[in-house]
Amino acid sequence: MRAIGTGPRSFPQIAQQLLDRPLLIHPHKAEVLICALQQKLGIVSMDTIDGITLDAKAMLDRAALARDAVRDRANGKTFHVDGDIAVIPIEGVLVQKFGWLDPMCGFTGYDALAIKLRDAMRDPDVYGIWLDIDSPGGAVAGLFAFVEELAQSAMSEGGKPIYAWVNEMACSAAYAIASVCDKVYGPRTAMCGSIGSVIVHTEISEALDESGVKVTIIRSGERKYRGNMYEPLDKQTAAKWQASVDEAGQWFAKLVAMGRGVDADAVMATEADWFEGAEAVTRGLMDEIVAEREAWGRLEEECDRIKRDRRNGR
Structure with missing residues (x-):
């Protein structure tokens, strides 16, 4: 099995996973993310559409200060443990490869x-997740492989119950993860959905013209390096990207339909909107609005039942 790396990926590597590729991400966060990455990579200084300058640099600079989080120092495991339950946080932007085991610096890796x-599924002391x-x-790349593995774990006979707690957002790729868990709970302010895909493309040719910078692209093959930021987006590339996001969106909708037991057409009819609290429950995206303590108690009860069954040889 491939080992986790010794540190977080560089920002250019993260950018390669998030720019000009299909994303399952909440639209506002996509804007924040792109601005932050562009500033960090020194491409161009950007503001949000309402003119508020994003101070995301401080968030991203925490990568340089992050310490090795390969294992929980309290128990030597790759996850936190509370009683019989493995606790796995899923926070920030989701990417295929990040190389850390904890959601530091605003990113979490599917790896x-x-x-x-x-590790939690194999651990004999863990009865629930x-x-x-x-x-x-976040990124589409790597998501479906992880969600398929998670779904198989959640649905396995004699397996361990897996609960998703929406604290306070599970949108796009994060909702894909939640949707295949045994239960999805959250507070009244929980936000779920955004079941769709998007590609974010930045084109700066006019800005370069205004600054007197000329970029020359020499190609071998007409389609080489199309969709770059230095030229206007051509129709063929736009069409290919549209087909890609459509396909990812359809996969996503089928995944949610399977995991939540709802109709795929009804999922597509949400038009990638997001829903809070009671409406998320009505649409079948969450099982119930409950306090965190109550949801945790229900998982503990399932764990206790599993332990009793094992003691009785069932």
């Missing part, structure tokens, strides 16, 4: 989540 899940989710979503 790290997969390792935690496997609690996913604490507060994420707007």
